Amino acid sequence: MEIMVEIKNLRKAFGPIVAVDGVSFTVGKREVLGFLGPNGAGKSTTMKMITGFLTPTSGTVHICGHNIEDQPIEAKMRLGYLPEGAPAYQDMTPASFLTFIGEMRGYRGATLKRTVSETVEKVNLQSVLNQSIETLSKGFKRRVGLAQAILHDPDILILDEPTDGLDPNQKHEVRTLIRAMAQEKAIILSTHILEEVHALCSRAMIIAKGKVVFDGTPAELEGKSPAHNTVLGTIAGVDPLVLHHHLMTVKGVKKIEELGRDGDLVKFRIYPDDGQWILPDIGHCVREQGWEVRELYPDRGKLDEVFRLLTTPKQTIS
Amino acid sequence: MGRIGVIFQRELAGYFATPIAAVFIVIFLLLSGAFTFYLGNYFARGQADLVPFFDFHPWLYLVLIPALAMRLWAEERRSGTIELLLTLPVTMWEAVAGKFLAAWCFTGIALALTFPMWLTVNLLGDPDNGVILASYLGSLLMAGGFLAIGSCISALTKNQVIAFVVSVVISLGFILSGFPLVLELFSGWAPQFLLNAISSFSFLTHFQSISKGVLDLRDILFFLSLIAFWLFATATVIDMKKAES
Numbered sequence A: 001m002e003i004m005v006e007i008k009n010l011r012k013a014f015g016p017i018v019a020v021d022g023v024s025f026t027v028g029k030r031e032v033l034g035f036l037g038p039n040g041a042g043k044s045t046t047m048k049m050i051t052g053f054l055t056p057t058s059g060t061v062h063i064c065g066h067n068i069e070d071q072p073i074e075a076k077m078r079l080g081y082l083p084e085g086a087p088a089y090q091d092m093t094p095a096s097f098l099t100f101i102g103e104m105r106g107y108r109g110a111t112l113k114r115t116v117s118e119t120v121e122k123v124n125l126q127s128v129l130n131q132s133i134e135t136l137s138k139g140f141k142r143r144v145g146l147a148q149a150i151l152h153d154p155d156i157l158i159l160d161e162p163t164d165g166l167d168p169n170q171k172h173e174v175r176t177l178i179r180a181m182a183q184e185k186a187i188i189l190s191t192h193i194l195e196e197v198h199a200l201c202s203r204a205m206i207i208a209k210g211k212v213v214f215d216g217t218p219a220e221l222e223g224k225s226p227a228h229n230t231v232l233g234t235i236a237g238v239d240p241l242v243l244h245h246h247l248m249t250v251k252g253v254k255k256i257e258e259l260g261r262d263g264d265l266v267k268f269r270i271y272p273d274d275g276q277w278i279l280p281d282i283g284h285c286v287r288e289q290g291w292e293v294r295e296l297y298p299d300r301g302k303l304d305e306v307f308r309l310l311t312t313p314k315q316t317i318s
Numbered sequence B: 001m002g003r004i005g006v007i008f009q010r011e012l013a014g015y016f017a018t019p020i021a022a023v024f025i026v027i028f029l030l031l032s033g034a035f036t037f038y039l040g041n042y043f044a045r046g047q048a049d050l051v052p053f054f055d056f057h058p059w060l061y062l063v064l065i066p067a068l069a070m071r072l073w074a075e076e077r078r079s080g081t082i083e084l085l086l087t088l089p090v091t092m093w094e095a096v097a098g099k100f101l102a103a104w105c106f107t108g109i110a111l112a113l114t115f116p117m118w119l120t121v122n123l124l125g126d127p128d129n130g131v132i133l134a135s136y137l138g139s140l141l142m143a144g145g146f147l148a149i150g151s152c153i154s155a156l157t158k159n160q161v162i163a164f165v166v167s168v169v170i171s172l173g174f175i176l177s178g179f180p181l182v183l184e185l186f187s188g189w190a191p192q193f194l195l196n197a198i199s200s201f202s203f204l205t206h207f208q209s210i211s212k213g214v215l216d217l218r219d220i221l222f223f224l225s226l227i228a229f230w231l232f233a234t235a236t237v238i239d240m241k242k243a244e245s
């Protein structure tokens, strides 16, 4: 895999506050890395250092082999960046703003015009092209920011909360756009929407207090959930003790937790050993016993839960 | 057109896209006219020159230029566009120069719009147009000096009111340092070379010597190097303070 972004031991201190504390990773072509982490974790600060806006206290950033501090221009030419909150010159129109960005990126004349109009089409800005940016809705402002970032078809895209504050339709559109671009780029995005990691990212990274506490695929992240691959069931007319007794004999079952009773209904959750897949065996057992099953389904576990576990001080899982 | 040119164009267009241009130019023209005619006794002097007009320029600039300069960087910081600008493939120097030159060019436009003053004096009499041209040049250079100071102060804070007030005070220092009144404060005890140094930093002295029509290279160099110094300071300050949002 072609390495596009290489970050080593990145650290940033604002006086006594250590915002980023020894972060290292690489991102390759066709990878979409999702940054997760609580507010103030250091996601934006990391991105600001990757894009050359902030100088790291220590550590290095290489963009396509160019050190961002020694060869900032070469590195920045390869980067597209949507800063947090999508800042833009408010008194400009999307048309004049994107033309300005295009010129700064070295486009002139007919190429400039074509590039701007192609970008405008990609992010659907046609309807507001000549309206001043300050009068645009949040969604359109975000799109202008996105347009500005992708205008020069960069090899690397850094997007700080690209879907923040968008309605579900716009979120969907932006995600589709990002997914389409992922084929030929390396993308780093940050988000507070955990499902987005599933929808978009090939890799997830959780940062807490400036440190990387998780780096893996979204599936691996899910696997960290204590509820991952557990089985939830509701069965009628069976003594819970009998139920417990039989289910515990199923291969791979570690623990059964009763969740509640409602008349003769018993609700329970079955935990597997080592997150293994036990649903078929449970189903088999239930059928053998001839129990009246109301519900029986697997739980993938909630990312929220994993997120909380990984980012709150008491870490109970490793 | 290089990247400085692109930034220059955007900035200059920005002045005219907002009411800033109109307000600034109108006030500049009104005040320079009022000063010249009422305070400067333009007609009563019975002389065909623009001395009273140019005499008031330092005081006019003292208030108007910081008002123009205060938003240069403070606004970029406040709105977060500084992050956008500085992550484009552009050097700090290009960004600082592009923005400064646009503001300077804008004051140049305002200054050029005072041409009716020059027309009037040519209609009424037979002035030395060489002196007038030199005065215009001196005025432009002085405006650049004030702007460069304002640019640096504007980079120090995102609060435009603070930027304005501090710029005015510093600019005032650069005007007053040539005044006998100020120099007398030092004259009793400070060594002569210090006195000379202080008075040599006066915008007033250099401007007045240029507007006498003597284009001394030293006066021009004074303003140009002062501009270079403050722009360098601007770049340094931005680099130091850009982290603070």
Ligand SMILES: Nc1ncnc2c1ncn2[C@@H]1O[C@H](COP(=O)(O)OP(=O)(O)OP(=O)(O)O)[C@@H](O)[C@H]1O
Binding pocket: A014, A017, A018, A019, A037, A038, A039, A040, A041, A042, A043, A044, A045, A046, A084, B243, B244, B245
């Ligand atoms: N300019 C600054 N001066 C001082 N502290 C700062 C500065 N910028 C960021 N910080 C601090 O650094 C830490 C990390 O901030 P950062 O903006 O990177 O967090 P984040 O992960 O992007 O959070 P969010 O999810 O809220 O966007 C925070 O504690 C923040 O207060």
Ligand SMILES: [Mg+2]
Binding pocket: A043, A044, A045, A084, A160
């Ligand atoms: Mg952030």
